[in-house]
Every structure is written in C-alpha cells, then in structure tokens.
Amino acid sequence: MTAAPIVVFDLDGTLVDSAPDIRAVANAVLDHQGVTPPLTIEETHGFIGRGTPHFVKCMMDARDMGNDPALYEALHVDFLSRYPDATQLTVVFDGVETALHDLRQGGARLGLCTNKPEAAARALLEARGLSDAFDLVLGGDSLAQRKPDPEPLRTAVARLGGGPALYVGDSEIDAETAQGAGIPFVFHTGGYPLGDPARIEAAARFDEFASLPALLRDLLGA
Ligand SMILES: O=C(O)COP(=O)(O)O
Numbered sequence: 001m002t003a004a005p006i007v008v009f010d011l012d013g014t015l016v017d018s019a020p021d022i023r024a025v026a027n028a029v030l031d032h033q034g035v036t037p038p039l040t041i042e043e044t045h046g047f048i049g050r051g052t053p054h055f056v057k058c059m060m061d062a063r064d065m066g067n068d069p070a071l072y073e074a075l076h077v078d079f080l081s082r083y084p085d086a087t088q089l090t091v092v093f094d095g096v097e098t099a100l101h102d103l104r105q106g107g108a109r110l111g112l113c114t115n116k117p118e119a120a121a122r123a124l125l126e127a128r129g130l131s132d133a134f135d136l137v138l139g140g141d142s143l144a145q146r147k148p149d150p151e152p153l154r155t156a157v158a159r160l161g162g163g164p165a166l167y168v169g170d171s172e173i174d175a176e177t178a179q180g181a182g183i184p185f186v187f188h189t190g191g192y193p194l195g196d197p198a199r200i201e202a203a204a205r206f207d208e209f210a211s212l213p214a215l216l217r218d219l220l221g222a
C-alpha cells in the first residue's frame with residue numbers, strides 16, 4: 001500500500017489574514033512603551049514571515065528604538081504574552097475549511113508548519129474552529145530551528161509518517177524552506193510574499209482555495 005500523501009501548510013498569509021491581529025499586538029507593545037506612531041498594515045505585512053524575533057527587531061528599527069538587547073528582550077516578552085489572545089481580527093481565507101475537509105476526505109494527512117509561536121498558532125486554530133483539521137502543528141518556537149531552516153518542515157513530514165509531501169505557503173521564506181527540505185512548494189499568492197511574487201519559484205501557484213484540492217491531487221499524482 002502506498003503512503004497517504006502529506007500536505008503541510010503555513011499559517012499567516014496562507015490560511016488566514018492575520019496581519020490585523022499581529023499589528024494590534026505590535027501596537028499594544030509600542031503603546032506600552034509610549035512609542036508612536038503605530039505600525040501601519042503595510043509595515044506589518046513586511047515584517048511577517050520570519051517569526052516574532054525578526055518581527056520585533058523590524059518594529060524597533062521602524063520606530064528608531066535602537067538595539068539595546070535588554071529593551072529588545074522586554075518587547076519580545078511583552079509581544080509573546082499578548083499574542084495568544086490576538087485572534088479577533090483574523091479572517092480565514094474563503095474556502096479554507098472546505099479545502100482542508102476535501103483533502104482529509106481524500107486520505108491526506110495534514111500538518112501546519114508556521115513561524116508563528118506554537119501557543120499563538122494553537123489559540124488561533126482553536127478560535128477559528130480549525131484545531132481538528134490538522135494531525136500536527138509545529139510553531140516557530142517548537143524546535144531549535146525555525147523556517148527558512150528546512151528542519152521544521154522535515155520534522156513535520158517525518159512525524160506525519162513520511163512519504164510524498166507538499167508544502168503550501170505564501171512567502172519566499174516558505175519557498176526556501178521547501179526547497180531546503182526537498183519538498184515541492186505550492187504558492188498561495190494572496191498572502192504576505194515579502195519579495196517579488198514573480199520571483200518565487202513554485203511547483204504551482206493559486207489564489208482560490210476552491211481550486212486547491214484538485215491542484216494538490218494533480219501534483220501528488222493521486
Ligand atoms: O509569524 C510569522 O512571522 C510568520 O508566520 P507564518 O510562518 O505562519 O507565515
């Protein structure tokens with residue numbers, strides 16, 4: 001019997017538009033320090049993708065807050081403490097639930113491999129009724145390495161039992177991660193790509209979740 005296919009998803013910008021919640025967390029942290037002006041949504045989009053340590057550094061740079069390690073640490077701790085409660089402004093992209101359901105019905109094992117901290121990722125899945133959709137969740141702080149290091153994706157696939165796998169993401173970080181892990185990358189073009197989307201190499205690209213199950217089945221030859 002051949003192994004059931006594995007599909008691993010990124011979270012922010014791939015399954016959900018979470019930038020408004022991430023922006024709200026950042027602005028609560030800035031406000032607590034008395035720093036203005038708040039981050040714009042465009043700035044927020046540009047800082048998402050490499051996890052919270054990178055986000056907080058970008059935020060400090062953008063508001064000329066210097067690079068004192070103690071201040072960075074305090075801001076990061078504050079950011080992490082607020083993050084799991086920030087779920088109200090996040091919108092699940094149209095068709096995600098149905099696509100995940102279809103894939104499971106077709107026998108796929110589904111994983112989540114995000115740079116969002118695991119507690120915040122699990123809280124968001126819970127708040128949006130998506131917890132049961134995944135057999136495995138790895139966050140940016142679940143392992144010693146985070147994306148674009150391929151280790152979290154490799155680990156996700158191994159823990160899901162190994163075999164044919166695809167990675168679905170929205171940024172050059174995800175493309176690099178998939179390439180490093182030797183897993184075909186499927187590019188959701190409606191997220192936070194960071195670099196020029198035209199330069200992101202992918203086995204396939206999509207912007208409508210309704211088309212995803214058939215696209216993935218084609219790629220998997222299933
Ligand atoms: O938290 C981030 O910076 C990005 O999260 P993602 O890996 O789900 O896109």
Ligand SMILES: [Mg+2]
Binds near residue numbers: 011012014169170171
């Ligand atoms: Mg993403």
